Amino acid sequence: MLKQRENWASKLGFILAAAGSAVGLGNIWRFPYVVGTNGGAVFVLIYLVVVFLIGYPMMVTESAIGKHTRSNPVGAFRALAPNSPWWLAGALGVFTGFVILSYYSVVAGWSLSYIFKTLFGTVGPGVDTADAFVGHITSVWPPIIWHAVFMLLTVGIIAAGIVKGIQRWVQILWPVMAVLIVLLIIRAVTLPGAGAGIAFFLAPDFSQVTGVTFLNAVSQAFFTLSLGMGVFITYGSYLKEDDNISGSAGSVVGMDTLIALLAGFVVFPAVFAMGLDPSAGAGLTFITLPAVFAEMPAGVLFGTLFFILLAVAALTSAISLLEVVAAWLIDEKGWTRGKAAAVLGVVIFVVGIPSSLGFSVWSGFSMPGVGTDLLDTYDWFANSIFLPLGGLLTAVFAGYVWGAKKVQDEANFGSGNLKVGNWLAVMIRIVIPVAILVVMIWGIVETFAG
């Protein structure tokens, strides 16, 4: 009864799809605003340490589990530890993907609407970009309609399957994004007063560090690298026998980190040059960038193009979120790909609606410490609890149940430019579980005490 499982069409297929999953709103929307609300450069520093100490080894581990079992997250844990409750770790991942996509699609919808707002000058020269942003998110229908449009696009691609759907899309617009960001950096850093922004982004102020800073750095690392919920188990499951993991994961981590840092070099110089508030929160990118475009020659063109690319980057991340959940229904429940994509699309759309209405009719709901609105609250549970917990369980499972040596062998198989050494065992057995546990407890206690 073995079904033929789809494979990536080329060696680059996995890297591009994985980088497509990793690079998204996490880099361009979430990274700058979390840096801004966590004291700037010192957060960047902690985040980079977390990316290299936890992010890379976790990406290798998840991919190895996927490649070895050729299965979705639930099936993967079950295959390696039959008749045990470990499959629940996979189920947590599927659930988390579901939650993240519900509000991710709302923010991606903002990007879609900004394509047209920029093109038609609703945001642009002479417009207060902060007012424009608040005006958009506090309206009831437009953000929900854009959220629906974005879910529809995501469902369409997933229904088409991994090679035709995912791979084709990811390959197209990648380099264009990088070039555009570099142009934006040039504009931003040459604005008068930009220096203060560069200092904020690069000169750490250690008095700003708390337990919450560490928890937010871990959350951001998991989120931006798409870790802790089975994306890399699922994408790894489409790897061919002789594909190499250690090198591919290195490329993905490198690209993701680069794009986030570049986004910071656009946003912070501009924030300070324009007298905006770096700790403005979720609107930071949407308020700052249109103000930069307004200062650029051909700003409408660059601005429109930028938001198209942002929406595409979000789409290649969203399809990975949906793919995890869909792969589970397809593998475990025998659903067809089309049915899984369509049913999930509707349900996730509905679950996401409150996070949009949290800025308008449901703006009264908030959890002290956790968030100021419902979208924040979804985001906090997903990224500060579920992803790190998923990562912790995966590391412990791979380190002790499946075996660190097996992870290492699987990761180094094939010809890669980077090999993982015996240190991997130390990381996944001890350093990562302990670090996540300490940071979670410390950060959560502080969140609710403060």
Ligand code: PHE
């Ligand atoms: N990494 C994606 C981004 O940065 C978001 C994501 C998180 C995707 C978790 C998949 C899984 O936008």
